[in-house]
Amino acid sequence: DSGVTQTPKHLITATGQRVTLRCSPRSGDLSVYWYQQSLDQGLQFLIQYYNGEERAKGNILERFSAQQFPDLHSELNLSSLELGDSALYFCASSVGTGGPRGGELFFGEGSRLTVL
Amino acid sequence: AQSVTQLGSHVSVSEGALVLLRCNYSSSVPPYLFWYVQYPNQGLQLLLKYTTGATLVKGINGFEAEFKKSETSFHLTKPSAHMSDAAEYFCAVSVSGANSKLTFGKGITLSVRP
Numbered sequence: 001d002s003g004v005t006q007t008p009k010h011l012i013t014a015t016g017q018r019v020t021l022r023c024s025p026r027s028g029d030l031s032v033y034w035y036q037q038s039l040d041q042g043l044q045f046l047i048q049y050y051n052g053e054e055r056a057k058g059n060i061l062e063r064f065s066a067q068q069f070p071d072l073h074s075e076l077n078l079s080s081l082e083l084g085d086s087a088l089y090f091c092a093s094s095v096g097t098g099g100p101r102g103g104e105l106f107f108g109e110g111s112r113l114t115v116l
Numbered sequence: 117a118q119s120v121t122q123l124g125s126h127v128s129v130s131e132g133a134l135v136l137l138r139c140n141y142s143s144s145v146p147p148y149l150f151w152y153v154q155y156p157n158q159g160l161q162l163l164l165k166y167t168t169g170a171t172l173v174k175g176i177n178g179f180e181a182e183f184k185k186s187e188t189s190f191h192l193t194k195p196s197a198h199m200s201d202a203a204e205y206f207c208a209v210s211v212s213g214a215n216s217k218l219t220f221g222k223g224i225t226l227s228v229r230p
Contacts, residue, residue, distance in 0.1 A: 002161065033218075042222050043160075043223060045220070048217060056217045092159075097216070103150050103209075105160070105162070106161075109159045
């Protein structure tokens with residue numbers, strides 16, 4: 001058990017819809033990361049937050065947005081869903097950002113999104 | 117910016133055989149290097165990491181990796197493969213600095229034949 005909790009574990013929805021994925025980081029971790037994993041794209045970094053502020057942005061689509069709340073949990077919002085958005089979405093957390101501690105990420109078990 | 121290269125997408129070994137998964141990095145400053153493992157239907161977990169000091173690092177489940185600066189490599193090895201080692205393995209790199217982010221390689225799938 002990594003200590004990172006993601007909900008829901010599975011989600012099936014239709015094209016054009018909007019979903020919200022939730023992540024609770026490990027106790028004490030200030031950084032939260034979101035990754036997308038699919039068979040064709042592999043593991044893609046989406047976005048990182050540190051103590052409530054956006055710290056780094058990766059290959060995140062404009063239809064996607066995220067935030068980190070004062071209690072440090074994070075939500076990833078996916079809107080106008082397309083078939084190609086079907087993937088496993090991982091949240092990870094770390095103590096800090098950058099350096100050796102920042103590279104030690106603890107991953108949740110993921111939220112599997114299926115868009116029909 | 118730093119990067120890692122994992123050549124090939126799939127490695128197959130027999131049970132009991134040596135496991136060697138290659139990783140080469142690119143970084144203009146001293147890197148921190150990591151190997152992560154992802155078992156089927158699970159999230160990634162840290163296998164081992166190199167920060168500073170001893171260049172041969174040992175991780176969980178009998179895996180180890182050696183940092184070779186001259187070769188810009190951080191290959192992962194295990195003397196004797198076990199069926200339970202079948203998984204996807206990711207090499208990753210970061211550097212010092214508050215804005216540094218962890219950069220993952222494409223991953224390599226390890227299959228273990230009975």
